[in-house]
Amino acid sequence: MLVLLSSPASPFGRKVKIAASVLGLLDDIKVENTSTTNPEDSLRRQNPLGKIPALILDDGATLYDSRVIIEYLDHLAGGNRIFPEGEARFAALRNQAMADGMMDAGILQVYEKRFRPAEYRFPDWQAYQAQKVERALKVLEDTPPAPVGAPADLDVGTIAIACALGYLDLRFNGDWRASCPRLTGWIDGVEQAVPIFAKTRLPAQPVAEIPEPLR
Template identity: 50%
Template sequence: MMTFRISATSPYARKVRIAVSVLGLEDQVKVSLADTYDPADQIRTENPLGKVPTLLLDDGRTIYDSLVILEFLNDLGGGEALIPRGSARIDVLVAHALASGMTDAALLRVYEKRWRPAEMYSEKWLAHHAGKMERALDAMEAAPFDWSDRPHIGAIAKACGLGFLDLRFGGEWRKTRPKLVARLDDFSRRVPAFEATAFGG
């Protein structure tokens, strides 16, 4: 059985957990919590970067970075289960990149305040990443979560990124983006794993 190292509030790990559920692979993957701040946690030997998500395979290999893990799961699911082939592939990867970039910017804002004392906050740095988030949200508001039978990684990444903004920024994005709110609600209804992997759960 594969072992999937996560933290309970990682939006990147949540993407993979949803993908595992969408593909019906839960019986092949054991979820294991990691503490990336604990020097004694095995995550630092399993992944030299000491980051989650990290997937430990039965053959001894280790896969890390959420997109690489999603590519692996896509192949496991038949080669286009999460990432289509052909011209649609680029559109899905760009959607994933947009959502992941927004999430990265949000996380950098969180880290700025988590790791620096208040007198050392860089307001310029915080504003720079806030701008990335706002532009990404505007782009998402203008475009649908375009999937039919099964969500692709772009839709999954958007949902997890928005969930992370709800967690860390109090859902402020919801006030001015009604279409995006409706799309996330629709995703939540159609993909039970979204609620099942709610942060902290």
């Protein structure tokens, strides 16, 4: 059985879980919570970068990061299931890149508050990361993804976008919603249509109540 090393709060781990569910593979994967901050955790042996998610294969080899894992799962499911064919593939990959960047920028903002003493924090750095998220949200609000009526409507790009918005809800109180009504309607539709998205949703926890996942 495949083993996914992750954390409930990891947006990248959530991305893999949703992809696995859409592909019908979730029951073939054992999910194990792991600690990115514990040097004794086996994660650092399985992924030298010490990041999650990581997928341990039947032969003991490990795949990382989320983009590689998702492509591998799509391959197991027969290929081109959540990766569109033709030109549409590149739009989906671009959306995944933008959404992954949003998640990275959000995590870096949280790290600035969590790991750096207040007197050494850099407001300009936090603003720089926040502006990445704001620009991406504007693009998505201006041209939101097509409505999702069933899990099969998702592709690699929209899965990533959903997880990015979910992370903003988790760590930033969903403040983005006030300026993005169209995008809010889209993500609310995803939650209703995709059971695994609702199942993997955590209550809002702004800043630091559980250890922050590393990608």
